[in-house]
Amino acid sequence: MPALPFALVAIVCYLAAGLWQSLSLARRVAERPRWVRTAGVIALLCHGVVVGLTLLGARGLHMGLTQSATLIGWVVVALLLLFSLFKPVLNAGVCVFPVAAVTIVGAIGMPSTMTESGISPGLYFHILSSIAAFSFFAIAAVQAVLLAFQHHALKRRQTLGIVQVLPPLTRMEQLLFELIWCGMLLLTVAIVSGFVFVDNLFAQHLAHKTILSMLAWLIFAALLAGHHYLGWRGPKAVRWTLAGVGVLVLAFFGTKFVLEYIFHYNA
Template identity: 85%
Template sequence: MPALPFALVAIVCYLAAGLWQSLSLARRVAERPSWVRSAGLIALGCHTFIIALAIIGPHGLHLGLTQSAALVGWLVVALLLAASLFKPVLNAGVCVFPLAAITIVGVVGMPSRMIESGVSPGLYFHILSSIAAFSFLAIAAVQAALLGFQHHALKRRQTSGIVQVLPPLTRMEQLLFELIWCGMLLLTVAIVSGFVFVDNLFAQHLAHKTILSLLAWLIFAGLLAGHHLLGWRGPKAVRWTLAGAAMLVLAFFGTKFVLEYIFHYNA
């Protein structure tokens, strides 16, 4: 299989980058952000080739569960590496890199046969904006988890270990809301473009995805409103972020899983 050598390189590099970042957070090794980025870029390059082979087909796009997960994993890593040049978000790689490796295992080992044929430019725009929104909000979820751990440690007066490596609490919260704002703008674009370009967005096989996406939008909108008007932050912001992200996971992957593996729906 042509993708297998690239998959092995990508998986090894992703796991190595994630492991090093984990050890540096635990203060077991020195921080090496340039090394972590380099390993991530090598993995991302191989990941790109795998995505091209897995998704682009002669009769349309293969956008089943495993292909979609691999595409989301690719974009999350790309956004993380790009953002890490300007923002201290590379710590999210502790979760992002291993998860990206898992998506490669899935797409190589269990490729889906679901095909999207006759995709219009408008539908392409909807798909890309949806994946971009999910990617930003997925990074926000990891950032929220780190923020929650930081809050818990500081509350118990544990100021050693990971807490010493993470940016200050206020900076972590600022990064979280910056990510949520970016994700919310893209999610709004994705939902609006869905109503414009997708025929019957509440059709039987799209109703659950649409409703869950709208619920996720409401959760994140409520969080941003609460933060702006009521000063919500800390653990409350963490809980709302994780709840919204969980709703998006159900919308994006839960729906695909049910369609492909329970109802055997083939687009």
């Protein structure tokens, strides 16, 4: 089954949903959360087919840079759409939907030949918990950027535009820390499961990923402690969040980029 038709539908729906959400934030069009979710769900379903067709191979899973990126993009969108039913996080789709579309382009246009075979159930658990943790932090990063815009506008006494659409500042901060707590719990599980289920962790081209993941864990732990005991919030919370997510991006994608495109490691 060719993946291209599903990829095109997913990309169009993602871009349409992201564009509408961005225009609604700019107060150019009315808010249509139900329409945005519908377009997002259609894109998610087609995206899922693309993930299956590009990830599954005869010799194992194609877990290269582009395939991993599109899988993570799919999980991020799925979590965003699910949580938007209970929490006002759909505005994060402004960035999440277009980025998901880009990951599909990468998986279709630049497929990787890196293959992982003989994956144990424990290793599957480690991979899934890692992807789920990163997905929560990715949504938190977009939430942090929106919070920064809101804080900047309110500081300048600008109450029109994006400020009118976003939830109150205190609610935005609460959502940010809820996302970080979810990500922290899953990242803790991912790190522990890595030590338990991955053989020779520091001898399988995973040393840098492990060290960076632990560094990100420390950054988010410091942020949560600072928020609880010292009242960290606003721009400081935004900076720490983006720093932690930046380290995780290096952990997840930096290692794969180096292995595939510098050392040409394909198995």
